[in-house]
Amino acid sequence: MARKSRKLVSRVLGALLLVALVAGGVAWWQLRQWTPPRAQFPVQGVEWGLEEGAANWRALAANGASFAYLDASDGAFAKDSTFARHLAGAREAGLAVGAVHRFDPCQPADPQAGNFATIVPRDSELLPPVVEFDRGQESCPQTLSDAAVESELTTLLNQIETHAGKPAILKLSHEAQDQFGIATRLERDLWLSRTYYQPDYGGRPWTLWTANPYRAYEGGEGTVRWVVARE
Incomplete structure (x- = not known):
């Protein structure tokens, strides 16, 4: 039994x-x-970088993307070697294009802004630049105060805005916001991330939302980070 x-x-x-x-x-x-409903969010696009690999921009446009933000630079030294090629390809497919810099709190702002400026051209047709803040200072060789991190981030935003000729957007992870509370102190449009559900951790309305980082699209390989804009 x-x-x-x-x-x-x-x-x-x-x-x-x-x-x-x-x-x-x-x-x-x-x-x-899945993508958010078009009736509620008619303007949708993608964020693209090395992790996505090759891009079929015409297929992405056919799948409903009207803009593309391209990962351009990271910290003071790293660059996305595919940036120029993707910039040309996305524009040829009729997409509006912008550039993203990933902020490194362990490094000073000046060389980071210089790194961005060496790969992203001065071009009035580009979308507002984006500064991404998604990492803490745990890996920094020295302990930094929250005030010091905020000061360098503010300097970087100002310098990138000077280069671009337009206000920047702050792309902020949940973890960075929890650690530094930056969204409530820096008056920039916010780009937040949360799969499927609208994010609210910024404490105020978002301008861009990474809604699905795993979106597959017809005519292309792999997945793409799908982003919507609030009109």
């Missing part, structure tokens, strides 16, 4: 595991196809 009970339990657990796997597969497939 005990052996039969163990077999029954094993079968039930196996069936439940199969159901969970199927449900998970369906949910993953649905997420890869």
